[in-house]
Amino acid sequence: MTQLIAVLPGDGIGPEIIEQAVRVLTALGESFTIEQQPVGGAAYDAAGHPLPPATLDLARKADAVLFGSVGDWKYDKLERALRPEQAILGLRKQLGLFANLRPAILYPELANASSLKPEVVSGLDILIIRELTGDIYFGQPRGIRTAPDGVFAGAREGFDTMRYAEPEIRRIAKIGFETARKRRGKLCSVDKSNVLETSQLWKDVVTDVAKEYPDVELSHMYVDNAAMQLVRAPKQFDVIVTGNMFGDILSDQASMLTGSIGMLPSASLDESGKGLYEPSHGSAPDIAGKGIANPLATILSAAMMLRYSLDKPAQADRVEAAVKSVLAQGLRTADIYEEGTTKVGTTAMGDAVIKAMG
Ligand SMILES: NC(=O)c1ccc[n+]([C@@H]2O[C@H](COP(=O)([O-])OP(=O)(O)OC[C@H]3O[C@@H](n4cnc5c(N)ncnc54)[C@H](O)[C@@H]3O)[C@@H](O)[C@H]2O)c1
Ligand SMILES: CC(C)[C@H](C(=O)O)[C@@H](O)C(=O)O
Numbered sequence: 122m123t124q125l126i127a128v129l130p131g132d133g134i135g136p137e138i139i140e141q142a143v144r145v146l147t148a149l150g151e152s153f154t155i156e157q158q159p160v161g162g163a164a165y166d167a168a169g170h171p172l173p174p175a176t177l178d179l180a181r182k183a184d185a186v187l188f189g190s191v192g193d194w195k196y197d198k199l200e201r202a203l204r205p206e207q208a209i210l211g212l213r214k215q216l217g218l219f220a221n222l223r224p225a226i227l228y229p230e231l232a233n234a235s236s237l238k239p240e241v242v243s244g245l246d247i248l249i250i251r252e253l254t255g256d257i258y259f260g261q262p263r264g265i266r267t268a269p270d271g272v273f274a275g276a277r278e279g280f281d282t283m284r285y286a287e288p289e290i291r292r293i294a295k296i297g298f299e300t301a302r303k304r305r306g307k308l309c310s311v312d313k314s315n316v317l318e319t320s321q322l323w324k325d326v327v328t329d330v331a332k333e334y335p336d337v338e339l340s341h342m343y344v345d346n347a348a349m350q351l352v353r354a355p356k357q358f359d360v361i362v363t364g365n366m367f368g369d370i371l372s373d374q375a376s377m378l379t380g381s382i383g384m385l386p387s388a389s390l391d392e393s394g395k396g397l398y399e400p401s402h403g404s405a406p407d408i409a410g411k412g413i414a415n416p417l418a419t420i421l422s423a424a425m426m427l428r429y430s431l432d433k434p435a436q437a438d439r440v441e442a443a444v445k446s447v448l449a450q451g452l453r454t455a456d457i458y459e460e461g462t463t464k465v466g467t468t469a470m471g472d473a474v475i476k477a478m479g
């Protein structure tokens with residue numbers, strides 16, 4: 122049976138970067154079936170909803186999902202349930218994709234593109250594991266109402282609820298320990314337990330799970346300190362495990378250590394290892410349609426898909442080696458360009474990766 126890949130390009134630069142990743146997948150010569158559906162603003166425009174049933178059905182039945190990005194400022198006035206971003210949140214929740222892996226790896230060729238000095242960042246290889254289906258992102262109740270009490274009683278107030286259940290923390294902690302065990306054996310759990318009850322529970326549960334992993338060195342860090350440490354001395358980290366909101370912010374921050382957010386892939390996995398793969402960045406409306414977006418985060422996400430969901434590790438290696446090769450050839454999209462290298466657009470970067478795959 123051929124494996125089915127659901128391709129959801131989305132908005133902004135989504136279609137441009139997805140096109141290159143699909144070309145790379147096709148060039149592998151495997152007998153994948155690739156089916157495409159709109160998502161986000163594109164789906165709202167076409168079908169009146171950011172996550173139409175046909176898109177969700179395809180994502181459910183596929184062996185893996187390759188996702189571009191959703192969102193654009195032009196949809197800001199829509200009611201919340203119809204905003205493009207609800208599509209990716211809905212997919213994560215409905216597919217049970219609770220474990221988000223965001224590797225921040227600095228390719229040696231990009232040492233000068235990093236925001237940090239080469240000596241601080243060279244050889245960087247860290248993995249942020251972000252819990253993806255809980256936390257303040259999904260907690261109820263939430264809304265905008267007239268404040269019932271307090272100093273601002275009678276004024277309009279917005280409120281959200283941060284919550285985490287023990288099994289939710291336990292399962293992401295296990296992923297953290299299992300992953301750290303296969304890497305350099307260090308896990309840093311990031312929370313805000315000096316202030317938040319959810320974080321206090323988080324820390325207790327992670328500490329409890331640690332008993333099953335005596336070979337993994339566990340540390341705890343408050344999120345504000347973690348943000349500082351990530352730019353002070355990022356190589357102290359191996360695997361970071363954290364909640365949805367903190368992981369969102371820290372992974373964008375980590376991306377700049379690698380030169381550009383256009384380099385940061387991600388995998389979002391369910392209990393069985395089925396996954397959705399997407400670059401960590403957004404739809405970049407400021408550069409959409411210009412043909413200059415960096416497709417490498419999406420191509421590297423496709424490599425993660427080959428490894429984690431499609432059981433094709435050799436093909437994943439092939440794609441990753443090709444990305445290394447194009448960087449070694451000095452090819453750069455605008456976001457990672459520096460003097461002495463060759464600036465290329467999105468399609469030319471895709472071409473180069475395909476050529477390097479041989
Ligand atoms: N998973 C997703 O679909 C996802 C993720 C993040 C943001 N978004 C949405 O995207 C829209 C824009 O958000 P934003 O501007 O805060 O974040 P963004 O990640 O889209 O862009 C931030 C900056 O990074 C640049 N950038 C991003 N990807 C790039 C790439 N591949 N190559 C070169 N430069 C790149 C952009 O040009 C921009 O200057 C919003 O609607 C947001 O909600 C969606
Ligand atoms: C678009 C948005 C909902 C999303 C998030 O906050 O999770 C994005 O920022 C990400 O990092 O994937």
Ligand SMILES: [Mg+2]
Binds near residue numbers: 369373401
């Ligand atoms: Mg984000």
